[in-house]
Amino acid sequence: RDYRPLSFSKTGDFGAADIVFAGYGIQAPAKDGYDEYDSYVHLDVKGKWVVCFRFMPEGISAERRQFLNSYSSLRYKAMRARDLGARGLIVVSGPTSGVRKQLVPMQFDGSLAGTSLAVLSVSDDVFAAWLKSVNKDPEKIQKRLDTGDPAMGFPIKGLKLSATVDITQEKKTGRNVLGRLQVDDTPAHEIVVVGAHIDHLGAGPNANSLAKGDEGGTIHFGADDNASGVAAMLQIAESMATARDAGKLDGKRDVVFAAWSGEELGLLGSSHYVKELETMFSQHAAALSPPGGKENKEGDADEKKKQEAKDEKNKDEQSGPNTGGLHLYIAACLNMDMVGRMQEKLVLQGVGSSTQWQKMIERVNVATGLPITIQEDSYLPTDASVFFLHGVPILSAFTGNHSEYHTPRDTPEKLNYEGISQVARLMNLVCRQLISQKKSPDFVMQERPSDGQRRANLRAYLGSIPDYAESDTKGVLLSGVAKNGPASKAGVKGGDIIVELAGKKIENIYDYTYAIEALKIGQETEIVVQRKEKLIRMKVTPGSRD
Structure with a gap:
């Protein structure tokens, strides 16, 4: 053709x-x-x-x-x-x-x-x-x-x-696989999520494949990315279930084990799970609200103001629909993505999302003795970041990249199986600490990194957080905005849809990224958002990422 x-x-x-x-x-x-x-x-x-x-x-x-x-x-x-x-x-x-x-x-x-x-x-x-x-x-x-x-x-x-x-977009159904381990006789009010993505590239029919030459179109086995993570997650599930059945597992929180779908397509499975939870919580809160009426309107207004003040005081340093409320239910998210090539060290990412991670890791690693490298950054290209952006502390295990990544050469015989088991043991111990301690770990919102780890090479900073899982929106839907960031100061809110920036029409995330690249730091410009059915024009002054 x-x-x-x-x-x-x-x-x-x-x-x-x-x-x-x-x-x-x-x-x-x-x-x-x-x-x-x-x-x-x-x-x-x-x-x-x-x-x-x-x-x-x-x-x-x-x-x-x-x-x-x-x-x-x-x-x-x-x-x-x-x-x-x-x-x-x-x-x-x-x-x-x-x-x-x-x-x-x-x-x-x-x-x-x-x-x-x-x-x-x-x-x-x-x-x-x-x-x-x-x-x-x-x-x-x-x-x-x-x-x-x-x-x-x-x-x-x-x-x-x-x-x-004439292009027909073929949409298929991805399926997360979830299992809840109930620690006590009754379901707990809080959970710890232990996850790993179960999908991979198949025959590599998308831009993520790094296959060379005649490898194109052949099966990408995904042994490390991410059969290794799923295996580690299952080992933890088996260990904890066995301990519970033997009466040797105590805790205040249940554990949800999750095999996420659609990670390679943009963290789709984990994003769907979080959205469903937030929708459920919103509906539950609405159902508990007292019915309206003339006699209690004044009292309701007072209570509403009190609740708004309380929410403002307690919310994390990020604003958006229901953001921060998820941490009341999910104490933490543990993630394993590419843990099959243990050689010199295990990398634990997202440590900056809670002040408790450092000491907890040191404490549990006494039993495993693994060489561990700590990374503070929580803005990760893996499912854990979805939870972080919704106010949940995260810890993600990773044994490093390699030349077989996203190619048909990522095969089972190259895995370090003992290393996978050691990673699972460490994360198992972390999980047991989380379900048994009196209080859930605190959450720390981080600034986006200013080094080469950013996905886009952008200097200008608005503090907007796009909803990458949203595909049908004309414009860029925001899941939230960083507190006290330029977008927040301008009046932009989570749930807004950005349709124009600096005179440039915004139809998708790509338009938005390119528009930000053209911004000048410290120079005021106009941003247009759609909020419900209304277009709102605001002035925003970009800050610097560096």
């Missing part, structure tokens, strides 16, 4: 329109010592199809590539073409790209959110035929662009393109 739509393309019929060529389709501002790069200089693209090369210039320095990386993703290129009024974007790999497959794969890229223009991929042969009509050589053009010279784009005269795009 010589063409296909991209997964986030708009569907529908797109009438015939002119075609223009815009180099690599990149617009990057002058900053950090780098000159501006603009593929659209003096190029009229309004109402036209924009065709551009897929990646970024191949011959530029590593530092320049790192700078342009933020502006060269296909999502970003589509956003820029859209904002400039283009009919659609057409992506071509080009003769110097060296790709094995010229067309962009039809694959899930982490979000079901689409864009409001057509986005297509065409083969090098199709593009060459188009350029032949205007006496242009695609290889010569791309080689010149690869030097870092943006060059000027041009119209491909005499050609018009029409397209019909």
